[in-house]
Amino acid sequence: MGLVDVVLLTLCANISCPGDPVIDISHEKKLILENQSKHLRNKTLKIATLYNPPLSSFYVENGTIIGDGIAFEYIHILQEKIGFKYEVVIPAEESLDVTQNGIIGMLNRNEVDLAAAFLPVFPNFWKYIRYSRSLDKGEWVVLMKRPPVSATGSGLLAPFTFQVWLLILVSLFLVGPIIYGIILLQAHLCKDDETKVYPLPACVWFVYGALLKQGSTLSPMTDSSRILFSTWWIFITILTAFYTANLTAFLTLSKFTLPINKLSDIGDKKYSWVTHKGNAIEEAALNDPVFKAGIRGSRNEYLVENATNILENWVKRNNYMYIGEKPIVEHLMYRDYLSRNFPNMTEADRCTYVITTWTITDTLRAFGYSLNFEFADLFNNILEHLVESGIVKYTLSSGLPDTQICPLDLGSKERKLQNTDLLMTYYIVVGGFVISTIVFTGEQVYFKCIHKGKLDKNPEKLFTTINKKLTTLGNENQNQFSPPPPPYHALFTPPFPHTPKAQTKTINGREYWVVRNIDGATTLIPIRTPSAFLFQYTH
Numbered sequence: 001m002g003l004v005d006v007v008l009l010t011l012c013a014n015i016s017c018p019g020d021p022v023i024d025i026s027h028e029k030k031l032i033l034e035n036q037s038k039h040l041r042n043k044t045l046k047i048a049t050l051y052n053p054p055l056s057s058f059y060v061e062n063g064t065i066i067g068d069g070i071a072f073e074y075i076h077i078l079q080e081k082i083g084f085k086y087e088v089v090i091p092a093e094e095s096l097d098v099t100q101n102g103i104i105g106m107l108n109r110n111e112v113d114l115a116a117a118f119l120p121v122f123p124n125f126w127k128y129i130r131y132s133r134s135l136d137k138g139e140w141v142v143l144m145k146r147p148p149v150s151a152t153g154s155g156l157l158a159p160f161t162f163q164v165w166l167l168i169l170v171s172l173f174l175v176g177p178i179i180y181g182i183i184l185l186q187a188h189l190c191k192d193d194e195t196k197v198y199p200l201p202a203c204v205w206f207v208y209g210a211l212l213k214q215g216s217t218l219s220p221m222t223d224s225s226r227i228l229f230s231t232w233w234i235f236i237t238i239l240t241a242f243y244t245a246n247l248t249a250f251l252t253l254s255k256f257t258l259p260i261n262k263l264s265d266i267g268d269k270k271y272s273w274v275t276h277k278g279n280a281i282e283e284a285a286l287n288d289p290v291f292k293a294g295i296r297g298s299r300n301e302y303l304v305e306n307a308t309n310i311l312e313n314w315v316k317r318n319n320y321m322y323i324g325e326k327p328i329v330e331h332l333m334y335r336d337y338l339s340r341n342f343p344n345m346t347e348a349d350r351c352t353y354v355i356t357t358w359t360i361t362d363t364l365r366a367f368g369y370s371l372n373f374e375f376a377d378l379f380n381n382i383l384e385h386l387v388e389s390g391i392v393k394y395t396l397s398s399g400l401p402d403t404q405i406c407p408l409d410l411g412s413k414e415r416k417l418q419n420t421d422l423l424m425t426y427y428i429v430v431g432g433f434v435i436s437t438i439v440f441t442g443e444q445v446y447f448k449c450i451h452k453g454k455l456d457k458n459p460e461k462l463f464t465t466i467n468k469k470l471t472t473l474g475n476e477n478q479n480q481f482s483p484p485p486p487p488y489h490a491l492f493t494p495p496f497p498h499t500p501k502a503q504t505k506t507i508n509g510r511e512y513w514v515v516r517n518i519d520g521a522t523t524l525i526p527i528r529t530p531s532a533f534l535f536q537y538t539h
Helices: 003-012 027-040 070-082 103-108 162-189 200-211 223-253 263-268 280-287 289-295 307-318 326-338 376-388 391-397 423-457 459-476 530-536
Strands: 044-048 057-061 064-068 085-089 114-120 136-145 272-276 299-303 321-325 353-355 361-369 503-507 510-516 522-526
Touching: 027 376, 044 103, 064 070, 064 085, 070 085, 070 114, 070 376, 070 391, 103 114, 103 361, 114 136, 136 280, 136 307, 136 326, 136 391, 162 200, 162 223, 200 223, 263 289, 272 280, 272 307, 280 289, 280 361, 299 307, 307 321, 307 326, 321 326, 326 353, 361 376, 376 391
Parallel strands: 044 085, 044 114, 272 299, 272 321
Antiparallel strands: 057 064, 114 361, 136 321, 136 353, 136 361, 503 510, 510 522
């Protein structure tokens, strides 16, 4: 028993059939429907349709256009029940504009009696055409090539959201100066010989080192500074514990996610997408302000091609997203899945496409009647029983498996680390080398161009500064020098005007400075030889 026979038996159980009483409708309505049925019998209707398989389609046989698809299954049921004849008319244009030669324009001009297609129900069309009883609620979803990696992000950044990372970065920059300020304030208010004020760079480096679980040479002397240090350590301990746990969970248990989670992601990320010309998406892009705002910034194309060609030429080759009605998209993906049924092929290789679990837009769908079509009540009465009996829902899912086709998560038993998971580590290493190279170049430029220029203009200032530092070093570490080191400028010739009086003497063919020290001792200093620097630190 075919689908038509089953449906007719269902209809005869609910509406007028020869010799049966009428149920669920009034006697007056029964008479009206019977009169319409008698009047329509053996008449020929003009039916327009669209090539939108599997919902509606057509083909040519012996020069005659034959309607096909789910919509014409309902037409055949109506035909078997009422007994009318029909001829199929194909619109000259694929457009929902009432002023053009699309299916809506043909209905408005009474060029056809009805449209056997799942037309979106838009209120602005009510004054041009009449809609049948709603068949279902159409959903438009996005089909795209399955991304090679999840859109959750790099494994190193995945455990925390952007806001958490931002707050961690802010705390990293603030805690160091705060610790320095509190230690400085404590030292100013509490005069104590044991109080030691650490410089700001040391405090900042402590905060950074603690974040990376490194030790510190700082040893706080007061209770307040110790509490500050321990507070930061506790914070870092908790933070790293959460990060480690979440990173492990992400790398082993995370689900696959798509790069778009809502309509506005298409426009914000400037994706390219295609859809059929003359469908609900094109109408929404023209008249729906929410939809227009969501796709603003994206690139789109409205094509007069069948869905199979769009999948092959646009989605597969050019990485476009395809926005289509859910039954059409599911049949496309299922046929592609079956075409890849090769031995030893993994599920990931067979599932090359994926669809979103959320809808771009949704609207009711129905057949369309011309304003002069006088048998609308008769058709609606039968279509209503098709919907209520579940026939429409069954036919829309016919030919598809009961399970979800190529879900987002393919159910892999193992989660192996990929290069994309470690991508951030590569960025950090490369970024570190690049930054260090830039800093190194800046240092060289500074010392060779700027700092060296200052020294060339005032060389005596350099030697005076070095002498002061060496003298201070000698006084602090007197036990390391015996006798105290000679002046730095005494190592070079000719001497500067303020150089202490000295004489040169040649011993064994080598020239020396003969310098008298503070204690009266005489020191021989080699001239212009690297060994002269050894006299700076004698033991």
